[in-house]
Amino acid sequence: MDRIDVSDLRKTFRLKPGQSVTIEGRRSDRVDVLGGVDLSIRKGEFITLVGPSGSGKSVLLDVIAGLTEASSGVARIDGKPVTRPHAGTAYVFQQYALFPWRTALENIEYAMEVRGVGRRERRDRARGLLDLFGLGGFEDRYPAQLSGGMQQRVAIARALANDPEVLLMDEPFAALDAQTRDILQTELLRIWETIKTTVVFVTHSIDEAIFLADRIVVMTARPARVKEIIEIDLPRPRDIDLRNGDDFNRYRARVWEALRDEVRKAQGDWSLAARLAH
Numbered sequence: 636m637d638r639i640d641v642s643d644l645r646k647t648f649r650l651k652p653g654q655s656v657t658i659e660g661r662r663s664d665r666v667d668v669l670g671g672v673d674l675s676i677r678k679g680e681f682i683t684l685v686g687p688s689g690s691g692k693s694v695l696l697d698v699i700a701g702l703t704e705a706s707s708g709v710a711r712i713d714g715k716p717v718t719r720p721h722a723g724t725a726y727v728f729q730q731y732a733l734f735p736w737r738t739a740l741e742n743i744e745y746a747m748e749v750r751g752v753g754r755r756e757r758r759d760r761a762r763g764l765l766d767l768f769g770l771g772g773f774e775d776r777y778p779a780q781l782s783g784g785m786q787q788r789v790a791i792a793r794a795l796a797n798d799p800e801v802l803l804m805d806e807p808f809a810a811l812d813a814q815t816r817d818i819l820q821t822e823l824l825r826i827w828e829t830i831k832t833t834v835v836f837v838t839h840s841i842d843e844a845i846f847l848a849d850r851i852v853v854m855t856a857r858p859a860r861v862k863e864i865i866e867i868d869l870p871r872p873r874d875i876d877l878r879n880g881d882d883f884n885r886y887r888a889r890v891w892e893a894l895r896d897e898v899r900k901a902q903g904d905w906s907l908a909a910r911l912a913h
């Protein structure tokens with residue numbers, strides 16, 4: 636059975652009274668963000684999601700997470716419709732979203748506390764996760780005392796603390812410098828290869844999308860649908876040098892080919908909106 640199944644998912648936001656947007660030259664108080672998304676994701680698969688800015692990738696993740704209700708259609712996890720946040724789903728955002736008043740160890744323990752896991756088990760597991768992410772020795776540091784890369788490692792460790800069946804990641808490395816980003820991609824893959832949870836990872840980076848994925852889902856401009864799914868047939872475990880190879884280059888060209896027109900459409904939408912706004 637598929638782990639995640641999304642079927643004809645649509646989402647329209649109604650704006651607040653007095654607010655409006657310009658879409659294709661017309662004023663509207665509604666924004667159609669998801670326009671019928673169909674997608675099946677197998678258990679243990681690593682999916683990356685790319686699409687123009689503002690195309691609804693985060694909204695799609697929010698619906699799968701149970702944080703936003705769809706206007707119509709359904710997202711299912713293990714065959715059950717998602718209607719609210721689910722203990723088996725963890726979410727990692729671009730901003731580290733750690734509790735500043737808790738140490739690294741206590742941040743990781745938090746998710747287990749909520750589930751009522753006993754203190755000793757919590758501590759042991761949180762320590763194990765810190766070690767897994769190369770953060771042994773930093774357990775008593777507060778987020779402000781950690782680098783961006785370290786904070787994001789803690790955020791991912793916290794997300795993994797409850798052994799999620801589904802891990803949703805919304806541009807988790809976008810705020811990091813290029814080298815830290817490369818390192819974290821490799822670390823994430825190393826850890827994923829041992830735990831094999833199902834990952835849906837949103838990114839703007841084509842290289843990141845190829846490097847991580849079993850399959851890349853390319854979304855259209857808003858209202859978003861799945862434009863194309865590209866199978867990434869590169870050997871695992873993957874090393875960052877893979878990016879210099881011919882196969883990688885071919886995938887780069889192919890993903891960009893799928894994305895290019897959608898990015899143009901989205902930009903046309905914005906520039907038209909900007910012209911009309913002046």
Ligand SMILES: Nc1ncnc2c1ncn2[C@@H]1O[C@H](COP(=O)(O)OP(=O)(O)OP(=O)(O)O)[C@@H](O)[C@H]1O
Binds near residue numbers: 666668686688691695
């Ligand atoms: N609560 C809301 N009310 C109204 N519009 C919303 C709301 N949330 C999102 N939107 C709109 O939905 C669209 C899609 O947003 P979303 O953040 O999912 O895009 P995205 O593809 O993740 O973009 P980016 O790649 O830039 O992060 C945007 O136009 C956004 O303004």
